[in-house]
Amino acid sequence: MNRAMRRAAPLALASATALLLAGCATGSEPEATKTPDAAAACMDVTSGDLSDSVKVEGEFAGTPTATFTTPLESDELERTIAIEGDGDETQSGDPMNVVVTAFSGTSGETLFSQPTTIKVGDEQVFESFLAGIDCVPVGSRTVTVAPAATLYGDTGNESIGVAAGETVVIVIDVVEVQEALKPGKWTENVPEVKFGAEGEPPTVTLPDTDPSTELQMKVLEEGDGDVVKAGDSVTVQYQGISWTTGEIFDQSYTRGTPSTFTTDGVIKGFGAALVGQKVGTKLIVTIPPEYAYGTDAAAHQLGGQTLVFLVEIEGTEAAQQ
Numbered sequence: 001m002n003r004a005m006r007r008a009a010p011l012a013l014a015s016a017t018a019l020l021l022a023g024c025a026t027g028s029e030p031e032a033t034k035t036p037d038a039a040a041a042c043m044d045v046t047s048g049d050l051s052d053s054v055k056v057e058g059e060f061a062g063t064p065t066a067t068f069t070t071p072l073e074s075d076e077l078e079r080t081i082a083i084e085g086d087g088d089e090t091q092s093g094d095p096m097n098v099v100v101t102a103f104s105g106t107s108g109e110t111l112f113s114q115p116t117t118i119k120v121g122d123e124q125v126f127e128s129f130l131a132g133i134d135c136v137p138v139g140s141r142t143v144t145v146a147p148a149a150t151l152y153g154d155t156g157n158e159s160i161g162v163a164a165g166e167t168v169v170i171v172i173d174v175v176e177v178q179e180a181l182k183p184g185k186w187t188e189n190v191p192e193v194k195f196g197a198e199g200e201p202p203t204v205t206l207p208d209t210d211p212s213t214e215l216q217m218k219v220l221e222e223g224d225g226d227v228v229k230a231g232d233s234v235t236v237q238y239q240g241i242s243w244t245t246g247e248i249f250d251q252s253y254t255r256g257t258p259s260t261f262t263t264d265g266v267i268k269g270f271g272a273a274l275v276g277q278k279v280g281t282k283l284i285v286t287i288p289p290e291y292a293y294g295t296d297a298a299a300h301q302l303g304g305q306t307l308v309f310l311v312e313i314e315g316t317e318a319a320q321q
Contacts, residue, residue, distance in 0.1 A: 019160060020100070020118060020129045042135035043127070048078035050145045054169055056082050060141060061099050061173050063113045063296040072105040074167045078145045079131045085139020085174065092121035095178040096133050099294075102160070105145075105167035111160045113299040115290070117178050117264065126151050132172035144170040180230075181272040183285055186216035191241075193220060193284060193310060201253035204241055204284070204310050211243040211306035216286050217273050223280020228263065228316045230275050235260045235315040243286070243306040258314050267292050270309055281313045 050072060058064035060083065090096060101113035118125060120133055128146030136142060148154070148165045156164040189212070192205040228234055237258045239251035252259045263271040269287030277283065287307045289295045297304035 019102075019112065019157070020116070020125045022124055022126050043131055045077055045079045045131045045134070045144075047080040048076065048145070050074050051078035051080035051143050054080070054082075054143045054145070054171075056141065056143055056171050060139075061115075061175050063099075063294070063299045064101055064141075064171050064173075065110075066101075066103050066108070066143070066169055066171055068103075068108060068169060070106060070108045072108075072145065072167055072169065074105075074145050074147045075149075077128060077131060077147065077150050080143045081136060081140055082143050082171075083139075083141035085137040087138025087176075089135055089137050090120050090133055090174065090177075091135075094120045096120060096138075097175045097178045098133060099173040099175065100129065100132075101171045103169040103171070104161065105169055106163065109161075110299075111162060111168070113294070113296070115175075115268075115294050117268065128168070128170060129172070132170055133174050136174055138174055138176060140174045142172050142174070144172070146170055181215065181268055181291065182276075183215045183217035183269070183273055186212070186218040186284070186286060188212075190218050191284060191308060195282075201251060202239060202310060204239060204308065206241065206243060206246060206308065211288070211308075212286050213288055215269050215272065215288060215291050217283055218285075219277070219281060219283050221280075221282040223278040223282075223313060225279025225313075226316050228274045228277050228279070228313065229318065231262060231264055231318075232275075233260055233262050233317045234274050234313060236274070237312040237314065239310045241308045241310075242302065243308055245305070249302065249307075260315075267307075269307075270311075273309070273311065274313065277313055279313050279316055282311070283313075284308065284310050 055067040056064050095117050097117055099115050102111040128150040132142040132144045146168045151168055152162050154164050156162045189207045189209045194203045196202055235258050237252050241248050263274050269291035273285040289304050292307045293300040293302045295304055
């Protein structure tokens with residue numbers, strides 16, 4: 001996969017996946033750990049005193065809290081299964097819908113908490129995140145103590161507040177194997193869209209109604225170019241509006257250049273709206289919280305909000321392996 005393309009997703013679009021990729025920390029790019037293929041053994045990671053000592057509370061698939069003695073420092077990767085699920089054991093290549101919550105080992109504070117999708121055995125994902133979903137029953141909650149060497153290293157990750165050399169505690173709820181997400185047709189209460197002159201952003205007027213609780217999309221103008229496939233790097237112009245506040249929270253139009261990212265490197269509802277569409281297509285999609293930044297308003301500045309995106313697809317390219 002083209003890492004540079006995956007890192008290009010703006011923060012207002014990026015799913016938690018962008019924080020899980022080796023090479024996404026500021027500074028040097030550590031090599032992603034080689035992980036087992038479908039026929040190989042599970043990762044060599046076991047529980048330890050530190051991972052066993054972390055007390056996690058909160059509803060499964062929600063936003064958990066973690067209590068542990070700070071500062072927590074570790075040189076070894078440890079994983080404890082806090083809740084053992086009753087589903088099938090995850091296998092390499094499975095795309096897993098998960099909720100990832102990370103805590104500072106120094107302060108104990110939450111760094112981020114967000115639903116996302118991780119493929120078991122994905123060589124581009126840090127081993128500390130892979131450890132939380134590797135060879136565990138679906139429905140499990142895992143606690144991983146991740147030393148800096150298995151995560152953001154000597155550079156840390158300034159964007160989420162991880163200092164250089166800091167240990168991180170990661171809680172992952174392994175919810176389900178992902179099925180392809182497809183938007184329904186948006187036929188009622190569709191916003192009015194007016195495209196401006198060249199160089200001017202469009203205007204989207206939301207109707208004075210409650211938002212849909214479903215992922216829905218309307219094609220405003222169908223293109224005639226190549227079809228976007230899952231995992232492709234797609235170049236788009238977009239505008240994002242919160243149905244909750246009525247305000248534009250991000251857009252590429254005012255930056256002067258389109259944005260490029262992979263369909264699996266952005267929030268689920270946005271990526272799903274792109275897959276299967278042709279280059280040249282203009283569309284609008286409404287995304288309920290569970291396919292955006294989750295239902296917890298405290299976990300993200302856009303958490304609990306229904307989002308609307310106007311999108312113009314300008315190009316697509318098969319992801320490089």
